[in-house]
Amino acid sequence: MTLEFLGTLRGLSYLAASMLFILSLRGLSTQQTARGGNLLGMLGMGLAVLITGIVLVVTNLGLAADAGGGGPTATGGRAVGLLVAALIGGGALGALVASRVAMTSMPELVAMLHSFVGAAAVLVGIATTLQPGGDGAHGAAHLIEIFVGVFVGAVTFSGSVIAFTKLRGLVGSRPLMLPGRHALNASLVGASIVLAVLFVREPGPEALIYLLAMMGLALVLGVHLVMAIGGGDMPVVVSLLNSYSGWAAAAAGFMLSNDLLIVTGALVGSSGAILSTIMCRAMNRSIWNVVFGGFGAAPSGPKAVAGAVPAGVVHETSVTEVAELLLAARLVIIVPGYGMAVAQAQHAVKEISSFLTEKKIKVEYAIHPVAGRLPGHMNVLLAEANVSYEIVKEMEEINPEFPKTDVVMVIGANDIVNPSALDDPSSPIYGMPVLEVWKAARVVMLKRSMSAGYAGVDNPLAYRDNTLMLFGDARQSVVNLLTALRAQA
């Protein structure tokens, strides 16, 4: 086996792996092909790791036919040992986490995994700089590539860590609004550019200090950017970080001249960018507004609105009454929100829907694009509870059905069913497409209390005459409701 042959083999394998990744993402477009898509992704990754591993082992242990023999060197052996240890250790850890995580904790897991990609990009960047001998060969362009890679990686890392702590509830979900925060962001970026110039001007081991200083700034920037975003915008933040992690991988590809990394990073980067765009459209806001707007804190707006809305009559109801309504209905639509995820009520909700289906009552689920804290969060929870995806409908699909619906059950959702979004231009969420549940004959809102949603906006839906409020913890209410249904049927 010659090194030349190995190089060709590696090139071909990388090409194959890139194709497999593209096919993998394509497979995810539909439910039927999604599992196959995931397998293709695994295959691609396996192939890429295998071929790179073979190259590493062959070069480091001097196994190549044209390497002049000489057997393994001391450092070569160390490299192989490190590789094996890291691969096995990381793989085992990952598998453990994946098998343990609860579906409601998916947002945190995803944020945490993003931070790993960011950290890895930073480490690879620094390691490349540290490598003796390689520097002069590539010149300024190469140094800039390293610099950019470390910058993106560091922002991704610290941003994801903050997103993780916010989603975990370790840090409050309210946005942090520092005075002059835009100036702060701009000066952080500016300082990084200055450091970049210094770094490129004086190559050599001493320049490392500039790289590390910039890494520090980028870490601060990542923390600050995510701290300034409210809890309700988390789906956008998570998908943005997803995008960043892709760009970080692509930047690493540039610095290592590795096309596989570039292609894969670009795929992931665009994927995250699209998800962010979809989420933003669902809220009728621009990405700039989400990232720099500090939405959900605006002290003047929501309060003024809350004052203007007449505190109308709220019709409180009981589980017995809701059970009667449900049993008398022909079409019931369930609208789950973050509250259902928090209360882990998805299994109990599924019990209710199967019970009603048995009684020949049609049940459908309506999912708003930004329900939950992660794109598609509700779908995953319902899937976990064994709800058939065929009765889980998207907003555009289900909105025309509400006028024909007898009962809508809103479980722990608020802003996504707020009629102000359509009819009150003074509302902060005006213009956001919402689920038009109020067109149904009856709406039952399961809520903990009359408090406002994440956007801090009062919901006039609660005061509508066809709305009944069922107060209490979502899971407890749903369980009680199930008991009442069984008792009455």
Place this chain on the structure above:
Amino acid sequence: MIVGIPKEIYPRERRVAATPETVAKLIKLGLDVIVQPGAGDNAGYDDGTYVTAGARIAPSAAVLFGSADLVLKVRPPEPAEADALKPGAVLVGFVWPAQNKPLLERLAARKATVLAMDAVPRITRAQRMDALSAMANIAGYRAVLEAANHFDRFLPGQITAAGRAKPAQVLVLGAGVAGLAAIAAARGLGAVVKAFDTRAAVREQVESLGASFVEFDFKEEGEGQGGYAKEMSAAYLAAEQALIAGHAAQSDLVISTALIPGKPAPQLLTADAIKAMRRGSVIVDMAAEQGGNCPLTERDQVVEKFGVTLIGYTDLPSHMARQASDLYAMTVYNLVELLMPKDKGFVLDLDDEVQRGALILKDGALMWPPPARPKPPAPASTTPAAQPTKGTSTAASAPSQPTKKKGIGSRIALAGVVALLAAAGLAGPPELLQHLTVFLLACVVGWHVIWNVAPALHTPLMSVTNAISGIILVGGMVVLSSGTGSGESGFTADALSAIAILLASINVAGGFLVTQRMLRMFRK
């Protein structure tokens, strides 16, 4: 304050203005309730149930009227009842002030305060007190049952071993609350339903109940104030009658509910139209009290003309006295509750649109009609909760425009990025340009592939891309393998890449496995 619940004495009236349920609620408001013996007998509530709810039974009607400060009734009071009212008492019930001028004079003489359930304004906030809609709902439902009762065939279509039965054709004239209730009831029984209304705006509601809407193309808009139909010209009426005659001839059951407030009912079904109908057909003329939509209808009677049964009941809600009483009593209670603000006792608030609208007499002084309110801009805004309207659907489609503008903005941003990358490619080494080409192509491919992903799969997509971005693992390996790793910095480099590999492999394993776990849960 003493509340009196008399027994209704109007012929064939079986409803009662308070049920034991609302009596208990009235007592909770701090009121003292007395009930005339037998008041609820016809509605299925005997005196004992009222006593259980906390009311007292008055010895006689005279004692009741003599002592009650607030009288709750269904029908307008008969002259004798009006005269028996305690001076200065409050009366709540149907009053029909436009048709009952002499009654108003009698009540004024008693210095009474009168609130008419039929004058409660039709606004969203007052829907809980909308007795007319509650009764119309019952009447519409019952009208279909009465019609079905006099009809000698099945309503739903059936194919049996003994032959085939076609579904009955039902025509509903006027799609107000009663008409819509009739449509729903007839649909529920399996009939094929058509509905006619001069107001084009109700089409959506008719169709939402599964009936087809009879188009009437005549240039004269029929929408009156406050969601009622208004009267039309003679030519209009003739065209209308012709259209209805055509549809009636193909119908087995006709439920006619067309009314114009304060005017006799429009004559929609002429004698000729009835002659043209099939023998055995049934017409329920719910407008009989206002003269009927058909000249042949006889008030409160069931008659047969030209082989067609004509039902002219004016007391349809009393045919379902218990249900009607339950709902009516609730609307009355809701109005009384409005008049009894917390801990303030009985207070009339003339600035309140609902109270001002319902108020007919105040201490004997005529307060009706109330000063005109500005005309509603569209029927939709008066009853938004009940009516899905076009207004809201246009509002829903409006926000799509700003997003389009933003789309252009992001395209410009994208173009900027491309230009920047191109510049870097020109200035940098050829290798960089080659990498940029690969990078941009991959971006385009990714962009197109991802748009097709179903929203339900966004979370799995995210975890897969997460796993895939663990490809940085390969980066770590490349650094590790290319290193000639001698010396201190070489060792550090190796260690750092090893950590990078460790982190990235957590990502790869974790991402793929959790995706697999998630996808396994998705099932049909």
